[in-house]
Amino acid sequence: MAVRFVIVGGGPAGNTAASYAARLGAQVTVVERDVVGGAAHLWDCIPSKAMIATGGAMSFSRRAHGMGLADLQPALDVQAMKSRIAEIEGRLNRSICDLLDDQGIRVLRGTGRLLGPHEVVVETSDGTETVGADAILLCTGSRPRVPDWCAPDGDRVLTTRQSYPPPSMPEHLVVIGSGVTGVEFVHMFSSFGSDVTLIVSRQQVLPNKDPEVAAALEDEFLSRGVKLFKGARAVSAEREGDEVVVRCDDGRIARGSHALLAIGSVPNSDGLGLETAGVEVDGGGYVPINHHCQSNIAHIYAAGDLSGKLPLSSVAAMQGRKIAEHVMGLHTRDHRHLDYDKAAQAIFTEPEIAEVGIAEAEAFASGRKIRVTKVPFSASAKALINDDPRGFAKILSDPATGVVLGGAIVGRHAAELISVIAVAVTAHLKVTDIVESLMVHPSLSELLADAAE
Numbered sequence: 001m002a003v004r005f006v007i008v009g010g011g012p013a014g015n016t017a018a019s020y021a022a023r024l025g026a027q028v029t030v031v032e033r034d035v036v037g038g039a040a041h042l043w044d045c046i047p048s049k050a051m052i053a054t055g056g057a058m059s060f061s062r063r064a065h066g067m068g069l070a071d072l073q074p075a076l077d078v079q080a081m082k083s084r085i086a087e088i089e090g091r092l093n094r095s096i097c098d099l100l101d102d103q104g105i106r107v108l109r110g111t112g113r114l115l116g117p118h119e120v121v122v123e124t125s126d127g128t129e130t131v132g133a134d135a136i137l138l139c140t141g142s143r144p145r146v147p148d149w150c151a152p153d154g155d156r157v158l159t160t161r162q163s164y165p166p167p168s169m170p171e172h173l174v175v176i177g178s179g180v181t182g183v184e185f186v187h188m189f190s191s192f193g194s195d196v197t198l199i200v201s202r203q204q205v206l207p208n209k210d211p212e213v214a215a216a217l218e219d220e221f222l223s224r225g226v227k228l229f230k231g232a233r234a235v236s237a238e239r240e241g242d243e244v245v246v247r248c249d250d251g252r253i254a255r256g257s258h259a260l261l262a263i264g265s266v267p268n269s270d271g272l273g274l275e276t277a278g279v280e281v282d283g284g285g286y287v288p289i290n291h292h293c294q295s296n297i298a299h300i301y302a303a304g305d306l307s308g309k310l311p312l313s314s315v316a317a318m319q320g321r322k323i324a325e326h327v328m329g330l331h332t333r334d335h336r337h338l339d340y341d342k343a344a345q346a347i348f349t350e351p352e353i354a355e356v357g358i359a360e361a362e363a364f365a366s367g368r369k370i371r372v373t374k375v376p377f378s379a380s381a382k383a384l385i386n387d388d389p390r391g392f393a394k395i396l397s398d399p400a401t402g403v404v405l406g407g408a409i410v411g412r413h414a415a416e417l418i419s420v421i422a423v424a425v426t427a428h429l430k431v432t433d434i435v436e437s438l439m440v441h442p443s444l445s446e447l448l449a450d451a452a453e
């Protein structure tokens with residue numbers, strides 16, 4: 001009899017696991033209360049990147065004179081941007097639903113929770129249904145963290161989910177939080193022409209990133225007129241008439257037309273019935289997993305944001321794939337576990353930022369000997385042709401073996417370019433493998449061969 005695999009949550013973790021497991025012969029049910037494709041499609045990756053793409057087009061148009069064009073002064077059409085986002089989301093949603101349908105996967109619309117170790121109960125619009133399972137995957141994602149000192153009203157005090165786009169475009173946006181999400185929203189709204197103040201709780205934006213990378217972004221923000229409140233923690237955000245007033249713990253006050261909260265997320269583990277099946281959660285509400293993504297109950301897996309690992313769509317999808325293989329008994333002794341340290345990550349700002357593997361500051365701090373080569377974009381013919389010589393690429397390798405350990409790229413198309421270094425890191429390639437690859441000329445990839453020299 002086919003393995004009955006029940007998945008709660010149809011985001012990147014859930015739909016990838018479903019598709020792989022069905023291909024391998026499982027009888028799969030996906031329980032989804034909202035949109036198949038998940039928060040990733042509806043609230044996070046897709047709408048944010050679609051708005052950033054519009055902002056990027058505006059910002060590049062403003063630089064058109066550098067390409068030998070007459071100056072362009074683009075104006076934002078908010079309705080057109082909104083329709084564009086809906087169109088992209090609709091297409092992606094249809095393609096996932098069609099794929100699941102073609103593979104005979106049952107999508108059960110409703111809210112699921114564990115009823116015991118081998119049962120999931122689903123509240124649907126028609127009542128409740130209980131589904132039996134040999135294996136269960138919990139991948140219910142996360143939602144924006146809202147602190148008790150702030151009450152988003154969806155009008156002027158916003159979470160990220162209320163900002164695609166907000167009901168009125170901010171004249172002056174105060175962004176609270178300078179991690180990846182915060183800086184992407186600073187970039188987005190400053191590209192649209194809003195004034196922006198960014199509350200940075202530490203001494204640099206992107207506190208967990210390479211200081212050199214963070215400094216490049218701060219320079220760009222300052223050149224756009226973004227005001228940085230460094231070393232300040234917001235303690236309240238309140239509406240006063242048409243203003244939103246954000247007070248900080250050091251007495252500073254930021255005033256804007258709108259405020260946006262970007263201070264992380266919390267896992268959707270409440271109400272999942274974890275206790276009825278004996279599934280452990282940690283202090284933050286995440287479900288701890290082992291290297292096969294199993295919870296403390298062997299046939300109950302967790303993935304994506306719920307698992308408390310790297311909160312990325314790409315990671316969630318890869319976990320889903322590995323789980324499907326494990327459920328179907330496809331893992332062998334040389335089965336490669338997911339190595340979270342080798343996940344390529346990007347920040348969609350201008351300049352774009354991407355990193356993979358070991359970070360330079362972290363390697364030096366740990367006393368590890370590494371070889372670093374850094375080249376500026378201005379050395380690339382293609383960067384000059386693009387009229388965008390801002391940024392740099394650096395590759396980190398082991399001085400004894402030449403094996404590529406990581407890299408960082410700041411500059412146009414960094415998110416695409418990092419793939420070359422990501423493959424090298426995963427496949428343990430050497431710097432000579434990159435140097436001897438015949439890259440297209442003129443292309444930005446040539447920079448990577450230079451950085452590997």
Ligand SMILES: Cc1cc2nc3c(=O)[nH]c(=O)nc-3n(C[C@H](O)[C@H](O)[C@H](O)COP(=O)(O)OP(=O)(O)OC[C@H]3O[C@@H](n4cnc5c(N)ncnc54)[C@H](O)[C@@H]3O)c2cc1C
Binds near residue numbers: 009039048305316
């Ligand atoms: C603003 C923002 C931008 C981001 N941009 C990127 C990016 O560019 N690239 C990237 O890789 N990552 C990005 N991320 C992170 C990415 O969105 C998440 O890591 C990813 O969505 C996690 O996938 P998931 O499968 O865990 O869950 P989700 O995508 O959150 O999906 C979970 C699904 O479970 C459903 N669900 C929840 N509870 C139940 C229940 N009880 N019953 C039934 N269904 C349920 C939800 O409706 C949802 O559809 C971004 C995050 C944010 C906040």
